[in-house]
Amino acid sequence: GAGVSQSPSNKVTEKGKDVELRCDPISGHTALYWYRQRLGQGLEFLIYFQGNSAPDKSGLPSDRFSAERTGESVSTLTIQRTQQEDSAVYLCASSLDRIQPQHFGDGTRLSIL
Amino acid sequence: DAKTTQPNSMESNEEEPVHLPCNHSTISGTDYIHWYRQLPSQGPEYVIHGLTSNVNNRMASLAIAEDRKSSTLILHRATLRDAAVYYCILRDVWDLRNQFYFGTGTSLTVIP
Numbered sequence: 023g024a025g026v027s028q029s030p031s032n033k034v035t036e037k038g039k040d041v042e043l044r045c046d047p048i049s050g051h052t053a054l055y056w057y058r059q060r061l062g063q064g065l066e067f068l069i070y071f072q073g074n075s076a077p078d079k080s081g082l083p084s085d086r087f088s089a090e091r092t093g094e095s096v097s098t099l100t101i102q103r104t105q106q107e108d109s110a111v112y113l114c115a116s117s118l119d120r121i122q123p124q125h126f127g128d129g130t131r132l133s134i135l
Numbered sequence: 136d137a138k139t140t141q142p143n144s145m146e147s148n149e150e151e152p153v154h155l156p157c158n159h160s161t162i163s164g165t166d167y168i169h170w171y172r173q174l175p176s177q178g179p180e181y182v183i184h185g186l187t188s189n190v191n192n193r194m195a196s197l198a199i200a201e202d203r204k205s206s207t208l209i210l211h212r213a214t215l216r217d218a219a220v221y222y223c224i225l226r227d228v229w230d231l232r233n234q235f236y237f238g239t240g241t242s243l244t245v246i247p
Contacts, residue, residue, distance in 0.1 A: 026178075055235070064222065065179065065237035078232035113178050120233050123169070126178030 024048065026127035028114050034133045037106060043099040043130045047116030054097050055124060056089055057113040065113065071097060072120055101132075109134045138162075138225045144242045147213045155208040155241055157223030162203050167226045170197065170208045172219040173240070179222065182208065218245045 027046040035041055047054050056068040068081045071091040082089070086104075091097040101108055111131050115124035140158040147153040159168065169184040183190055183197045185206075190197040196209040210217055222240040226233075 053233070055233075057235075057237070064220075064239040065235075067235050067237070070233040072233070078234070080232075081234060115178070121228055123181035123184065124171075124179075124235075126180070128176075128178050 026114055026116050026125050028112075028127035028130050030130060031128065032131045032133075034135065035104060036135050038103055040100065040102045041104055041132065043101075043112050043114075043132070045097045045099070045114030045116075045127060047095065047097070047114070048125055050094075051116035051118055051125070052094050053117045053120045053122075053124075054091055055115040055117075056097070056099050057115070058083075058110045059113060059129070060110045068099070070120075104132075104134045106134045108132060138166075138236055139223045139238055141221070141223050141238065141241045143239065144244065146244045146246060147210075148246050149215060150212050153210040153213045153217070153243065155210075155221050155223075155243065156205065157207070158205045159223070159225055160204045162225055163227060165227050165229050167228060168197065168199060168203075168206050169224045169226050170195070171222045171224065171237070172217075173222070174216075174219045179237075182221070184226075213243075213245045215245050215247060218243055 029044045054071040057065040059065050069089050074091045086102045089099045111129040113129040115126040117124045170182040171179040173179040185197045198207045220240040220242050222237045
């Protein structure tokens with residue numbers, strides 16, 4: 023079946039612009055996760071959704087970052103007024119519930135000029 | 136917060152077993168031990184997880200120390216496709232924030 027789909031796969035934008043990253047989880051997966059991975063580094067947890075609610079948003083790096091999820095489907099991660107330090111691969115994962123293993127997409131590579 | 140400690144890199148010869156260690160001395164009774172791996176330019180892939188008992192699946196085995204302060208991921212016969220970064224993660228299923236800490240993992244090189 024279809025895996026986790028992320029779009030766009032690559033995004034290049036100028037500093038100061040807003041960007042929106044999309045994640046389509048596996049159908050039926052109630053839990054959804056966003057991570058950031060800078061070049062040569064491990065994954066940095068950003069936020070977790072159970073259904074369309076996020077119990078804890080403290081992992082988001084700054085108030086320029088926000089995330090939403092519609093029901094138990096698509097999620098968007100929005101970065102406002104992008105900075106060069108936002109350049110990274112943004113990964114999305116979903117799982118059947120908060121207990122089951124996560125399935126990852128291949129990420130969106132964001133480059134801020 | 137770094138809850139696990141792994142070597143930065145390891146090497147193995149092809150078709151030989153590989154033992155990837157992970158230390159988690161502050162593990163709590165409700166922490167599960169998860170392993171994921173990440174191939175170049177891909178998202179991470181689930182490998183295996185366990186709580187107290189050793190676990191086996193088609194990909195690997197997980198050996199958990201009796202005191203649970205360390206664990207070892209075992210690849211029985213390394214192939215070139217196993218070259219990846221391996222992450223050992225603790226996950227408290229009662230933590231409603233459900234945060235995952237991947238750390239920097241172990242980069243495994245498989246030598247033909």
